[in-house]
Amino acid sequence: MDTTPPPLDRIDQAIIDVLRVDGRITFEKLSTLVHLTPRPCLERVRKLERRGVIRGYGAIIDLQKVAPGISLMVLVALSGQSERAAQKAFEATMQACPQVLECHLISGHFDYSMRLRCRDLEHYRVLSESWMNDDALHIDKLVAHPELAAVKCGIPPFGQ
Incomplete structure (x- = not known):
């Protein structure tokens, strides 16, 4: 059927x-x-x-008007020997983190693409260090790209 x-x-x-x-x-x-x-x-x-x-x-929502801060796109690579349990731990941690606005499993050299909102770069540094130091997450690499300006926001109409 x-x-x-x-x-x-x-x-x-x-x-x-x-x-x-x-x-x-x-x-x-x-x-x-x-x-x-x-x-x-x-x-x-x-x-x-x-x-x-x-x-x-x-x-x-215009996040800058609600709470001034920085938005970052972050790429995450888990270690090569990370198993499904590590992936689940990583995903649970990201879902529980209020600074993580979006988290997507992707293909390629990185495993995840995330959108974060932090007070400032120091806040991001402390947050990312806590993730890197958490052995259960098996994070191999984090690459952050701070957002400079929003060029296009929102979702385009269906089929376009």
């Missing part, structure tokens, strides 16, 4: 495009933009939520 979910159709993709830009839009306005009546539009959104296509709604 095939358990692959059905592909998204043109209307589902249009709904996603609109919600990516404006998650607070009313169903009345959304239904007009995707050329449906409100009830079927609401049913499609709920179906997309149940399928996990729409995982949640949120606000785009």
Whole structure:
């Protein structure tokens, strides 16, 4: 039996495009933009939520206005002999760390790409040293790239 979910159709993709830009839009306005009546539009959104296509709604926050500090992109390489338990320990530590905004398992010379927010470089230095000194994490290398300016933020429309 095939358990692959059905592909998204043109209307589902249009709904996603609109919600990516404006998650607070009313169903009345959304239904007009995707050329449906409100009830079927609401049913499609709920179906997309149940399928996990729409995982949640949120606000785009200007972190500099909330808490001045620095944003960093950090690449992480775990040691070659690190096993799955070490990977799980690393991931659990990153999930629990409030300074880690995003953490992605990647391919290539590094194992993870992370986005961090710290008060200043000294705060990052202390944090990264604590990770490097934690033998359970098996971190071989951390390479940090402080963000100088945001050139483009947000998510582009679906399919672009």
